[in-house]
Amino acid sequence: MTTTNEVDHTPEERSGLAALVYDGKARSLFFQGVLAILIMVMIYLAVQNAAQNLADQGKEFGFGFFDRPSDIQILTTFGTWLVGYVPGESTIFDVLKLSVANTLILAIAGIFFATILGFLMGIMRLSSNFVVKGFATIYIEVMRNIPLLLQIFFWNAALRLIAPGPRDAGTFVPGLLQFNTKGIYGPFPITHDGFYLTMMAVIIAIGAVIAYGKYAKKVQEQTGKQSPVFLISVAILIGLPTLVFLITGRPLTIEWPNFVSEGPVLRRGFERGVGSYIAPEFMALFLALTTYTAAFIGEIVRAGIQAVPKGQSEASEALGLPGGLAMRKVILPQAFRVIIPPLTSQYLNLTKNSSLAAAIGYPELVAVFAGTILNQVGRAIEIVAVVIIVYLTISLLTSLFMNWFNNRVKLVER
């Protein structure tokens, strides 16, 4: 008979407190639980503390102030036009909508043009042409190494410097946009009855182009025959809406800005409310955000392209693909999976950086809602909470969309 005082050290046999020490799973569960409770206590204390402070100051938490009328004039921008803001008649909630619209239009315009410029710079930087490469390198290094706020001030001051006086007119984009220190003025489309048919024609044309693209691809896969997809697509996109537009009797007039050179001195210059108007502050921010973010996107694109093994471009060369086609069909699709995650971060950065607008007075979310309105109603906690939620929502939606896009372009493994 053998007596043994050996103890089996398998974790299963341990129970109670001993498990906390020896069982990895129980241990991690225990500490995660402790952490969760600690965090909840902290949140509770913070909320309690905020409530106590509010009570001490005779304030109450609530969003009742949203319905109060807003008595301030706000710089005319896209948001003013969209919300139809009128001081005294609109509510503080309208100001929130206006400022969110201003943030969004800045972010969308910025993201769109920064992407185009960024891809251009990234590809240029890899060019074998010394001048093209040098230009892109200098652009990227200069733009990404100067603080954004400084660039915003620069563009704002530069626009004021080159703009003619408030009662003069200068050309911003020949044939399209005019400007002076008060703003940039351009044509505004006024639609009449029946214009919706043209809009529908645009939608149908887009659908037709997508369907045709799929068909052409199928034909190419089956027979190897290539169709001039690009030219036909452009023809459909332009041709169909134009045709409908002409048949319905051109239900669209263009309103051009009206320059007044006589009458009361303060009425001279471009007439307000005629044609379209872009505040100089918007233009300064748009230029600063676009050129700054494009520099980062350029580097991301370059990194993405260089991450594609050299064998890929050599193989496409061996197959006789011309440079442009090889870039479009072979290199870029593979580069995309490297490019998209950091590109998403840049989009989010641009959106958040738009809050620097407060420095030059463009009425976006932080400047107007978390600034002027916060000052008028004094509801710091509520207003800051709303601003956080709005930014979070915009950012999460951007991420969601980009993740979806990423899933579509990522390498399909078979």
Added chain:
Amino acid sequence: MKSTMLTIAAAATLAAGAAAAGTLDDVKAAGKLKCGVSQGLPGFSNPDDSGAWTGLDVDMCRAVAAAVLGDAEAVEYVSLSAKDRFTALSSGEIDILSRNTTWTITRDTDLGISFAGVNYYDGQGMMVPAGLGVSSAKELDGATICTNTGTTTELNITDYFKANGMSFELVALENSNEVVAAYGAGRCDVFTTDRSGLAAERLKLADPDAHVVLPETISKEPLGPSTRAGDEQWLKIVRWTLNALIEAEEYGITAANVDEMMGSDNPSVQRILGAGDNDYGAALGLEKDWAAKAIKAVGNYGESYERNVGVNTPLKLDRGVNSLWSDGGFLYAAPIR
């Protein structure tokens, strides 16, 4: 675990901001007064060549520091934008806000602050380039106007144009230097703020004489110091320090003659200075000669006014309504008795 530490740190920070009442004890314990001032408004609160803050609003803080701590230099100045000032006060970042701030009912009741009094009676005015040939605010229909964001001026100007059936465009900027720059560059036709502010800000323009201030005053702007709501004692200290400076002018007490006046036979003077058996400081939680210290540090109201914004300064503001009541002005301090 790092996130836990951060959470604890964040919660601790929040808890630290909890202290509401007892500003006097806090100031005494810290040995200095945290005073919220502007980002540089000549005459009211502005750093001089050596970086020391001067001005009518700065004198208010110096007087309170002298009354409470016995040292007018024991002030830490916190430069605030119009937008940030109320949050800074209600959150406890500063002990007193003395920053050309208009007293209104919303601010007094809704922002978690209380106004102690008025140290400058002002009104909103408008400035235009002389070259425009405009002589009245009624001719400003269609103008683009620059102002500071987070101020009553934003509201007043909207009211004024609405009441007169005129349209305008408003460019509201956070930093007052940016407002001057925008106006100077021709972004706006009109620069509007309190009249005293216009007198001060025009000095920053390239050619101050090429601009005219229009005759209309479109609002009442009683400017004064404020304290955090819910601390009666501290509010009263600031209120009575201001009253003492005004009373001192009334009774001819100056920074130079304050020691001499201690021996005055006038009972009003004795009460202000705490001479003899008079002790009005105890009830405020201060020494009996609190007012004498304040007057010694900054002079009476009139001295402070002439030194900072008066006709012999670049601002060239005459006393006007800011004279004593006995001279036909608005300054009528409650008596110290």
